[in-house]
Amino acid sequence: MTDRINQVEQAVDRVIEATGGEIRLAMPLGLGKPNRFVNALYARVEADPSLSLDIYTALSLGKPGAGSELEKRFLNPFADRLFGDYEALSYLAAQKCGNLPTNIRVFEFFMQPGSMLGSDVAQQHYISSNYTHVARDLNARGVNVVAQLLAHRQVDGNDEYSFSCNPEVTLDLMPLLKARREAGETIVAVGQVHRDLPFMGNDARVDDWLPEMDLLVDDPEGHTRLFSTPNMPVNIQDHFVGLHASTLVRDGGTLQIGIGALGDALVHHLRLREQDNPRYLNALKAWAVPPEHDALIQREGGTGVFREGLYGCSEMMTHGLLTLIDDGIIRRPVYDWAPLQRLEMHNPATPGLALLDALREQSAISRRLDRAQLRTLKRFGIFRDGISKHGDELQLPNDVTVPNDLDDRTTREALKAVFGDSLAGGVVMHGGFFLGPRDFYARLREMTDQERDRINMTRISFINHLYGDETLNRLQRQDARFINTAFTVTLLGAVASDQIEDGRVLSGVGGQYNFVSQAHELEGARSILMVRAWRERGGEAMSNVVFSYGHNTIPRHLRDMVVTEYGVADLRGKTDEEVVMAMLNVADSRFQVELMEQAQAAGKLRQDYQIPEAHRRNNPEHLHEIAEQYGKESFPVFPLGTDFTEVEQRLMTALTWLKEKVSHKEYLKLGRKALFNEGSPTEFAAQLDRMALTDPDGVREHIFQRLLLTALEATQEK
Numbered sequence: 001m002t003d004r005i006n007q008v009e010q011a012v013d014r015v016i017e018a019t020g021g022e023i024r025l026a027m028p029l030g031l032g033k034p035n036r037f038v039n040a041l042y043a044r045v046e047a048d049p050s051l052s053l054d055i056y057t058a059l060s061l062g063k064p065g066a067g068s069e070l071e072k073r074f075l076n077p078f079a080d081r082l083f084g085d086y087e088a089l090s091y092l093a094a095q096k097c098g099n100l101p102t103n104i105r106v107f108e109f110f111m112q113p114g115s116m117l118g119s120d121v122a123q124q125h126y127i128s129s130n131y132t133h134v135a136r137d138l139n140a141r142g143v144n145v146v147a148q149l150l151a152h153r154q155v156d157g158n159d160e161y162s163f164s165c166n167p168e169v170t171l172d173l174m175p176l177l178k179a180r181r182e183a184g185e186t187i188v189a190v191g192q193v194h195r196d197l198p199f200m201g202n203d204a205r206v207d208d209w210l211p212e213m214d215l216l217v218d219d220p221e222g223h224t225r226l227f228s229t230p231n232m233p234v235n236i237q238d239h240f241v242g243l244h245a246s247t248l249v250r251d252g253g254t255l256q257i258g259i260g261a262l263g264d265a266l267v268h269h270l271r272l273r274e275q276d277n278p279r280y281l282n283a284l285k286a287w288a289v290p291p292e293h294d295a296l297i298q299r300e301g302g303t304g305v306f307r308e309g310l311y312g313c314s315e316m317m318t319h320g321l322l323t324l325i326d327d328g329i330i331r332r333p334v335y336d337w338a339p340l341q342r343l344e345m346h347n348p349a350t351p352g353l354a355l356l357d358a359l360r361e362q363s364a365i366s367r368r369l370d371r372a373q374l375r376t377l378k379r380f381g382i383f384r385d386g387i388s389k390h391g392d393e394l395q396l397p398n399d400v401t402v403p404n405d406l407d408d409r410t411t412r413e414a415l416k417a418v419f420g421d422s423l424a425g426g427v428v429m430h431g432g433f434f435l436g437p438r439d440f441y442a443r444l445r446e447m448t449d450q451e452r453d454r455i456n457m458t459r460i461s462f463i464n465h466l467y468g469d470e471t472l473n474r475l476q477r478q479d480a481r482f483i484n485t486a487f488t489v490t491l492l493g494a495v496a497s498d499q500i501e502d503g504r505v506l507s508g509v510g511g512q513y514n515f516v517s518q519a520h521e522l523e524g525a526r527s528i529l530m531v532r533a534w535r536e537r538g539g540e541a542m543s544n545v546v547f548s549y550g551h552n553t554i555p556r557h558l559r560d561m562v563v564t565e566y567g568v569a570d571l572r573g574k575t576d577e578e579v580v581m582a583m584l585n586v587a588d589s590r591f592q593v594e595l596m597e598q599a600q601a602a603g604k605l606r607q608d609y610q611i612p613e614a615h616r617r618n619n620p621e622h623l624h625e626i627a628e629q630y631g632k633e634s635f636p637v638f639p640l641g642t643d644f645t646e647v648e649q650r651l652m653t654a655l656t657w658l659k660e661k662v663s664h665k666e667y668l669k670l671g672r673k674a675l676f677n678e679g680s681p682t683e684f685a686a687q688l689d690r691m692a693l694t695d696p697d698g699v700r701e702h703i704f705q706r707l708l709l710t711a712l713e714a715t716q717e718k
Contacts, residue, residue, distance in 0.1 A: 004216045008040040011190055011217045015041065018188050018214075019144055021051040026143040026173065029058035029110055030435045032166025034149050034192030036222040039090045045104055052103045055091065056127075056138050058110035058508065061227045061435075062092045070658070070704055073691045074651055082438075082643055084225040095122055107141075109134055110508030117504050128498075131315060131432075131511035132464045135172035139180070146170070146177060147190035150206065151197040152218070161206035161216070164197045164457070168315065168432030171459035174209050181212075193218040196226055198444035202427070203458035228438045230643040231319065233652060234261045234268070236627045237620065239635045240565035241530050242266040243283060245483055246273055248301035248528055248561065248568065252308035252332060253479030256515060259318050259435070262485050262530045267320030268639035274305050274329050276633075283634050286626045289567075290585075290614050296570055300526060301481075308332060309428075313477060315463050315511040317431030317455070319440040319640055325429060325455070326443070333426025333454070334476040339364030340380060340423075341475040351382045351419040353412055360406065368404050369394070381424030383415075429455045432463050432511075437643060464514035466521060480525035482515035486553070488544050489531050491583045491599055493559030493571045494552040497529075501550035509553060516558050526572075527560040533618070534588040536660045543591035545583055547598040562586065566618040580605050589618040647686045654687075654711035684712045 005011060015023060025041070027033045038055070045053040063079050063086075066072040094100045098121045109127045116122035129137050151164040163170055174189075181187040191206070191213050206213065234242075242265025249255060249270060257263045272280040281303060289297070297303060309331035312321050324330040335341045339362045343349045349358075359365045365373045369389060377383045386397040394404045394411065396418055402411040434440070434457070444452065466473045486497035487506075497512055499505045519527035534543050545564070559571040559579065569582035580599045584592055592611050599605035627635045637649065644652065688694045693705040 002210060002213050002216055004218070006218055006220065008037045008192070008217055008219045008222065011037055011192075011215050012040050012044050014215060015145055015188050015190065016044070016051065018186055021048075023052065023145055024054045024141065024143045025056065025145045025147060026138050027055065027057040027146075028148045028166035028169060028433065030061060030166065030433055031227055032148045032164070032170075032433065033057065033060070033089065034147050034190065034217070034222075035087045035089055036219055036224075037147055037190060037192045037217060039087065042090045042104065046101045049103055053105075054141075055104070055106045056108075056141060056143055057106070058108050058134075059112060060089055060092050060095075060106075060108065061112060062088065062096075062115065069700075070655060070691070070708060073693070073704075074648070074655060077690075078644070078648060082228065082230060086225045086227055087222075095119060108508075109137075110510050111505060113507040117500075117506065123504055126505050126508070128505075128509060130464075130509060130513050131168075131460050132514050134460070135169050135176060138169070138173060139176040143173075143177075144186055145188045145190065146173065147192065149194050149197055150191040150216070151199040152193045152195070153199045160199070161191065161193075161210065161213075162197075162199045162201065163204045163206060164200050165435070166433045167200075167204040167457050168460040168463070171203065172461050174212060178212055188215070189213045190215045190217065192222055194226070195223050196441065196445070198441060198447075198452070200444075200455065200457045201449065201453050202456040204456075226438075226441060227435075228441070228643075229259075229435055230437050231264060231638055231640050232261050233637045233642075233649070233656075234265045234635075234639055235637075236623050236635060237532055237565045238262055238265045239268070239627070240287075240623050241532065241563055243269045243287075244565070244568055245528055245530055245563045246270050247284070247289075247297045247303055248526065248563075249310070249481050249483075250301050250479040251304065251306045251310075253310060253481060254477045254525075255310045255312050255321075255324075255330065256314040256480070256482045256484075257318065257320065258484045258512075259316055260485060262532075263318060263320055263483075264640050266483060266530070267318075267323060268636070270324065270329060271327055271639075272634065273303060274327065277303075277305055279630065279634055283626065283630055286629060288614070290612075293568055296568060300570075311476065312429035312431070313463055313480070314430075315432040315460060315514075317429060317434040317457070319436040321429065321431075322436075322440060322443060323640060330428050333423070333428050334430075335380060335423070335426055336472065337364075337376065337380060338469075338472045338475055341472060344423075345475070345478070349423060351421070351423065353415070355382060356406060356415075365406075367406050368392075369406070379425055381420035381422060384418050384420050387418045427454060427456045430463055431455065431457050432460045433457070437641075439641060460511070464511045465518055474522065477522055478524060480519065480522055481528055482519050482525065483528045483530065484512050484515060485530045487531070488546060488549050489529070489562050489583070490549050490552075490556070491545065491547050491580045491595060492556045492576055492604070493562070493579050493583070494549065494556040495529050495531070495554040495559075495562070496549050496551050497553045499551050499553070503551070512553060516554050516560065519560060520558060527558075528563055529554070529561065530563050533564040533566055533586065534591070539660070541588075541590060543588060543595070545587040545591065545595065547595060547602070565623060566615070576604050577606070581609070584611060585615040585618075587618065589616055592616070592618070647690050650712070651687050651690060651708075653715045654708065657715045658707065658711045684709060687712060 045051040066075040095106050096119050107125045109129045151162040153160050177187045238261045245266050246269035306329050311332040312330045343358050388395045392404050393401050402414045486495045488496040498509050516527040519525040562569045564586040566586045569586045571579045696702040696705045
């Protein structure tokens with residue numbers, strides 16, 4: 001029986017009583033954590049050494065932290081405005097600094113990127129698993145409590161619940177836990193209701209699993225602000241990565257993308273391709289796409305508008321993907337009935353006799369319909385409601401009765417009156433979890449039920465691999481483009497995206513390997529990994545294309561496509577020398593010669609090889625020349641909107657310049673110089689006011705003011 005309670009402390013009491021105080025808690029990644037419940041549980045266990053708590057989860061979200069004093073002055077007011085009364089996870093700060101109580105452990109299979117590099121305890125308790133294996137691995141660890149945030153609504157006086165943002169692992173884990181429960185083990189399932197969580201239907205509905213939910217908690221104090229991730233700025237480098245990647249997306253195909261600035265850049269250029277195609281083509285023309293890249297575009301992608309539209313299938317439904325749905329770019333529906341999906345493909349099916357006959361040819365329905373077939377035909381809108389089977393006859397509206405025989409002329413003529421106007425039940429987007437800015441959640445909440453039902457939040461085992469219903473998945477995922485990001489790629493095509501060379505984990509494998517592997521299994525599919533060709537820190541430029549690296553997330557035998565701001569490297573099925581040549585073509589020209597010589601020294605590249613002339617201008621200056629020619633409409637800083645004010649956007653540019661351009665030694669030198677530089681305070685009055693540096697108090701604040709003014713002047717548009 002499901003108990004409905006209104007205090008998390010009551011839920012904590014029940015969990016401790018049921019488990020005997022030995023708690024192994026599983027929670028979803030990201031947004032779906034029931035923060036108030038887990039914080040109450042954490043506090044109770046922290047105060048009682050006789051209890052123990054193991055937490056299994058991923059992507060424990062914390063407010064962004066600032067490093068320097070200037071960053072704090074910028075970030076803290078913004079964070080206060082963005083997060084409001086968001087209830088932070090109690091264990092997170094202790095985990096970061098290694099101060100968890102001895103009776104509490106936290107295990108994660110994906111970390112907030114870069115947040116735990118300095119935490120030994122987090123690094124030691126990281127579990128490296130493909131996303132599709134997480135439910136299996138959690139069950140093997142013996143979790144005995146599962147808890148997550150739920151959406152709630154009332155329809156005709158009845159309570160309805162949804163897994164909303166995080167059905168992905170839960171739907172795979174619950175059957176495993178149910179089997180253990182039926183075998184006699186104690187399992188406790190807790191749902192914490194949040195009124196602002198969008199109610200997602202389809203597979204995310206809790207209906208079938210409600211009997212397995214032991215506790216439904218609706219604590220009045222638990223409806224604090226949801227965690228949100230603001231859209232980050234997209235710089236020119238990111239834009240060109242997205243531009244090149246956008247040419248590889250085929251009309252009528254399937255799209256998966258990840259989160260972050262590179263994903264936002266890709267979405268922007270897909271929108272530009274659809275909504276202002278001449279402007280889109282002009283930017284490509286200005287880049288002067290090499291002939292081999294142009295041939296690749298014609299073969300694998302396209303640059304025209306989307307006449308058929310795309311279908312989205314992504315473990316994370318991002319703000320960008322929702323924007324593509326709203327724009328009508330993601331609009332190709334798929335159906336969870338293989339015979340219908342096979343007919344749909346590139347030629348949308350229409351309810352009618354021809355469709356019935358085509359389904360019969362596949363043996364999907366029989367000459368004489370049974371009740372299950374009739375339900376299926378009504379479910380997909382082929383028949384309207386009002387038709388039923390009675391013995392050997394079909395009962396139609398207006399008391400019309402005809403033989404249950406699809407070859408009977410009378411029946412065929414009468415059925416014309418009960419065909420639907422169009423197919424129903426189509427889904428344009430399958431997602432596993434979602435996380436994004438506040439506007440993203442608001443958009444989902446304001447959608448009609450019909451609009452939301454075109455999005456099916458579902459189990460990760462469906463999205464991230466083919467098995468289970470392989471025939472249907474292959475039919476739906478035609479011409480799939482799985483587009484993800486990485487931070488380093490080798491000349492031989494191996495990719496690192498989760499861990500640095502010394503073994504410390506940046507984030508996690510997540511589903512990246514799943515999608516790369518899937519791209520090699522699906523006919524017509526490609527894996528596209530987006531990588532910035534170089535990075536800058538403290539004024540020093542470093543290549544992200546390297547000859548070798550001590551770790552890889554994607555091994556080189558699964559190499560496919562790599563995209564940098566300088567173009568596309570098609571690596572599939574190529575020899576090592578061909579791969580090296582392709583990777584040199586998309587590396588930054590400042591590093592090409594050194595990389596080439598490393599490959600030659602290793603015997604992977606002929607000694608007389610020269611970088612083609614067309615690829616010797618791979619430098620930021622060239623990108624900026626093109627960007628300046630076509631302006632902010634083609635290359636906006638925030639293509640999907642922003643939570644930052646105009647003053648804050650200007651400050652971000654200046655502070656980024658300080659962080660990237662200035663080394664620690666130069667920073668001190670600049671600070672000393674700033675003491676004697678009055679700058680132009682009145683010109684940047686709004687920025688100084690936002691940073692509380694209009695009237696500096698003491699030498700320290702005086703230096704901060706002058707540093708900021710120097711950065712503002714250095715980044716001022718001419």
